[in-house]
Amino acid sequence: MAQTATADERVRRVGAFRKWLTRPELAAVAGSVLVFVFFAIVAGDSGFLTLGGAASYLEVSAQLGIVAVPVSLLMIAGEFDLSVGSMVGAAGMLVAIGIVEYGWPLWLAIVAALVLAMLVGLFNGYVVTRTRLPSFIVTLGMLFALRGLTIGFTRLLTGRTEIGGLTGATRGSPLPPIFAGTIKGFPVSIIWWLVLAVIGTWVLQRTVFGNWTFGVGGDPNAARNVGVPVNRVKITLFVCTALSAALLAVIQVLDAGSADVLRGQLLELQAIAAAVIGGVLLTGGYGSVVGALFGALIFGMVEQGIFFTGINTDWFQVFVGVMLLIAVLFNNYIRRRASEAR
Amino acid sequence: MMANNGAPLLEAREVSKYFGHVIALEGVSMKVHAGEVMCLLGDNGAGKSTFIKTFSGVHQPDRGVLLVDGEEVRFNSPRDAIDRGIATVYQDLAMIPLMGISRNFFIGREPTRGAGPFKRFDVAKADRITREELHKIGIDLRDTAQPVSTLSGGERQSVAIARAVYFGAKILILDEPTSALGVKQAAIVLRYIARTREQGIGVIFISHNVHHAYAIGDRFTVLNHGRSMGTFEKGDISMQELEKMMAGGKELDQLSAELEGSLSAKSEAQANEPDS
Ligand SMILES: Nc1ncnc2c1ncn2[C@@H]1O[C@H](COP(=O)(O)OP(=O)(O)OP(=O)(O)O)[C@@H](O)[C@H]1O
Numbered sequence: 191m192a193q194t195a196t197a198d199e200r201v202r203r204v205g206a207f208r209k210w211l212t213r214p215e216l217a218a219v220a221g222s223v224l225v226f227v228f229f230a231i232v233a234g235d236s237g238f239l240t241l242g243g244a245a246s247y248l249e250v251s252a253q254l255g256i257v258a259v260p261v262s263l264l265m266i267a268g269e270f271d272l273s274v275g276s277m278v279g280a281a282g283m284l285v286a287i288g289i290v291e292y293g294w295p296l297w298l299a300i301v302a303a304l305v306l307a308m309l310v311g312l313f314n315g316y317v318v319t320r321t322r323l324p325s326f327i328v329t330l331g332m333l334f335a336l337r338g339l340t341i342g343f344t345r346l347l348t349g350r351t352e353i354g355g356l357t358g359a360t361r362g363s364p365l366p367p368i369f370a371g372t373i374k375g376f377p378v379s380i381i382w383w384l385v386l387a388v389i390g391t392w393v394l395q396r397t398v399f400g401n402w403t404f405g406v407g408g409d410p411n412a413a414r415n416v417g418v419p420v421n422r423v424k425i426t427l428f429v430c431t432a433l434s435a436a437l438l439a440v441i442q443v444l445d446a447g448s449a450d451v452l453r454g455q456l457l458e459l460q461a462i463a464a465a466v467i468g469g470v471l472l473t474g475g476y477g478s479v480v481g482a483l484f485g486a487l488i489f490g491m492v493e494q495g496i497f498f499t500g501i502n503t504d505w506f507q508v509f510v511g512v513m514l515l516i517a518v519l520f521n522n523y524i525r526r527r528a529s530e531a532r
Numbered sequence: 533m534m535a536n537n538g539a540p541l542l543e544a545r546e547v548s549k550y551f552g553h554v555i556a557l558e559g560v561s562m563k564v565h566a567g568e569v570m571c572l573l574g575d576n577g578a579g580k581s582t583f584i585k586t587f588s589g590v591h592q593p594d595r596g597v598l599l600v601d602g603e604e605v606r607f608n609s610p611r612d613a614i615d616r617g618i619a620t621v622y623q624d625l626a627m628i629p630l631m632g633i634s635r636n637f638f639i640g641r642e643p644t645r646g647a648g649p650f651k652r653f654d655v656a657k658a659d660r661i662t663r664e665e666l667h668k669i670g671i672d673l674r675d676t677a678q679p680v681s682t683l684s685g686g687e688r689q690s691v692a693i694a695r696a697v698y699f700g701a702k703i704l705i706l707d708e709p710t711s712a713l714g715v716k717q718a719a720i721v722l723r724y725i726a727r728t729r730e731q732g733i734g735v736i737f738i739s740h741n742v743h744h745a746y747a748i749g750d751r752f753t754v755l756n757h758g759r760s761m762g763t764f765e766k767g768d769i770s771m772q773e774l775e776k777m778m779a780g781g782k783e784l785d786q787l788s789a790e791l792e793g794s795l796s797a798k799s800e801a802q803a804n805e806p807d808s
């Protein structure tokens with residue numbers, strides 16, 4: 191009985207719809223729709239549905255999403271990077287101090303920030319792969335150390351913890367519009383976010399590196415046995431997360447015209463939350479970049495949506511916490527169905 | 533059945549392996565020809581896995597030599613063995629459960645298209661080949677992207693074997709491919725091994741299940757405590773004799789006597805304890 195049932199089952203073709211129901215990003219996409227509808231009803235007449243409203247939540251989503259894309263790839267490869275928030279603070283300060291205190295041209299400051307990020311990413315990657323310590327611990331150490339160095343050096347060099355006056359100092363440079371300009375009222379960071387998400391998806395789904403990323407997170411030993419350079423994959427992804435943090439720092443500094451040593455706090459956890467809402471498995475080996483994109487979108491819509499409802503924005507984090515829990519439960523259910531579907 | 537009159541595909545001569553003071557192998561010899569299934573039998577801890585790990589490059593023999601196509605070789609890593617066409621399917625299969633089947637099939641050896649920064653994983657080709665190769669072994673996939681964890685144990689073994697064959701293995705080493713499987717699933721794997729043999733591949737099949745081994749094997753080498761008890765052609769030995777040899781002679785008779793004894797002792801004990 192059971193035997194014939196499975197034989198029939200095996201040749202039966204599954205509809206596209208059923209297949210879609212087992213995608214990792216399902217919860218995040220459905221959640222985005224729900225959140226949008228919810229705020230459209232609750233806050234629709236107070237600006238949530240206007241173009242300006244969209245621009246505001248998309249900007250929040252974009253800033254998180256720029257980091258959440260590589261963070262999700264790294265998590266699929268089975269590692270965490272808790273130092274991205276501190277990296278934003280450090281890179282932002284480097285740009286600001288370089289320009290304001292030392293008169294560097296903007297391009298040089300940006301290059302310096304990217305180089306710093308690359309070194310931090312390499313360091314994280316090497317320590318994790320060499321020592322085989324959990325990346326959670328290694329990058330947690332980096333979270334504190336980098337933040338401390340940023341605060342310490344900034345105060346040492348300038349006597350302050352916040353540096354302004356960048357707008358004047360960078361006037362005339364062609365670079366600020368690329369990072370902090372607007373197109374028809376929408377910040378260009380949204381384009382960065384979408385482009386990174388497209389590249390991330392392409393890499394994950396359509397390149398050899400992407401296949402290795404899944405393999406490395408799914409079972410590092412099995413991957414190593416078939417010849418995948420496990421350490422190289424991980425180190426590369428640590429560099430990518432740090433670079434994305436530096437990119438975000440440049441965007442924020444040019445947008446605000448100032449840098450603060452405390453920039454990026456909690457970003458590491460928000461990025462992980464966005465990835466997890468997007469269906470990335472905390473233990474690696476499973477997930478999608480599209481999911482992380484929608485995870486970041488949910489964050490932006492909730493944060494700005496609550497603002498539009500006029501409720502005190504203090505309640506934002508409660509909403510996020512509940513969303514996270516619901517999404518994870520849902521994702522768990524989907525993944526179980528996907529890996530058991532016969 | 534043994535078409536090859538020349539040198540065997542793989543030969544081990546008087547191989548010994550020691551782990552500290554543990555003698556895992558002592559002077560074990562074996563030959564595998566193209567198109568035959570060589571069964572390596574023995575009880576737990578007999579040294580079967582250790583023996584084949586010297587062929588797959590995991591261990592280096594402390595004494596004795598290995599020959600591939602009559603030529604002496606020394607494998608310093610699993611990669612060396614793979615390069616000589618020796619593929620090993622370990623019990624854990626080196627498959628990644630949550631990953632799709634075609635992604636698993638090709639991981640580490642992905643087909644690519646395009647060049648430079650646009651070089652990409654040829655997903656369509658990987659899917660097509662996976663579908664074809666699995667169709668050959670009687671697994672019709674509805675979706676090559678479905679996770680490996682959705683396959684049954686026997687199907688997973690078959691996929692791992694199919695992968696080794698597809699990537700050009702001349703010698704296929706299977707470490708206990710059927711021991712974790714039920715009767716039906718084991719039959720799937722055994723049938724597939726028979727088909728692999730027909731393609732002229734030399735198969736080393738490890739088992740401590742004499743029924744599985746006798747069904748598929750052409751020759752049998754029995755190991756006991758790291759020593760070879762001899763190699764036998766299928767026609768020269770019965771299943772019962774093999775089984776006895778594996779268990780080290782009288783041990784099974786002794787065991788059944790022992791068990792009977794302890795059982796009757798137990799029932800006596802129970803009879804004396806009315807409230808338990
Ligand atoms: N790396 C090692 N270090 C020390 N001793 C080892 C090592 N590998 C194997 N041995 C020992 O060598 C002996 C043979 O082990 P082996 O794994 O080859 O047995 P086996 O025949 O494959 O048994 P099983 O049927 O349980 O798989 C055992 O006594 C084992 O404890």
Ligand SMILES: [Mg+2]
Nearest residue numbers: 580581582707
């Ligand atoms: Mg063994």
